[in-house]
Amino acid sequence: MRIDVFTLFPAAFDWFRSQRHVRNALDLGLELELVDYRATTPLGAGQVDDTPFGGGAGMVLRVDVVDAALRERYGVDGASVRERRRVVALAPAGRALDETLVCELAAEPALTLLCGRYEGFDQRVVRHLCSEELSVGPYVLAGGELAAMVVCDAVVRKLPGSLGHEHSALEESFSTALDGAPEYPHYTRPADYRGWRVPEVLLSGHHANVRAWRLEQSRLRAEGADGPLA
Ligand SMILES: C[S@@+](CC[C@H](N)C(=O)[O-])C[C@H]1O[C@@H](n2cnc3c(N)ncnc32)[C@H](O)[C@@H]1O
Secondary structure (H helix, E strand, C coil), rough: EEEEEEECCCHHHHHHCCCHHHHHHHCCCCCEEEEEEEHHCCHHHCCCCCCCCCCCCEEEEEEEHHHHHHHHCCCCCCCHHHHHCCCEEEEEEEEEEEEEEHHHHCCEEEEECCCCCCEEHHHHHHHHHHCCEEEEECCCCCCCCHHHHHHHHHHHHHHCCCCCCHHHHHHHCCCCCCCCCCCCCCCCCCEEHHHHHEEEECCCHHHHHHHHHHHHHHHHHHCCCCCCCC
């Protein structure tokens, strides 16, 4: 899979790229590239934004700047990039990221993520250069970089070989293996800590009972109940 993230702050992704599951995926062929809008801006002095028509606070990321970055990166008209790969603008009011969307994106051969800053994009970026807008939640971040990392993290976990244990990604919260329900609770040693005991069934060694208990816990969580010791 090839993921390009367009941003004003490529260095923000250094930590993300160094994470184990991302490195695993990179070693196995994932391409995760950062593209700096400033590097190809057609404006002087690295300008990328401008004041909003109609007035108001804040600056707006310019459409010609984003168009130039896409054109330079893909060697075609910026408006035609979305015909070849999914071009996603990060935006608070976009389609909410959930497990379904993560799986959709992970199945794409190539993905372009556009990070906004300031007041966000000139609407013509969304209208003419993007396939869609995507939100990581109903709140406003200062920029799209953290949102892009959330998207990349969730997507990269789905790629074969990214996680040490392939099973981890098969049966986890919202997976089809659990009918979309939250995952069951986990416990580890010590079995008794300050009188807070691990549920006996997990210590029983009876696999069928453990399985039944886990599925029941998952179902209860889906219905909004807390775990037995919560
Ligand atoms: C300060 S925000 C702009 C907010 C915009 N003026 C509004 O009210 O919707 C700057 C950039 O951060 C990113 N961003 C902020 N919150 C986000 C969210 N919840 N999901 C995805 N991207 C987000 C977007 O790329 C956005 O263009």
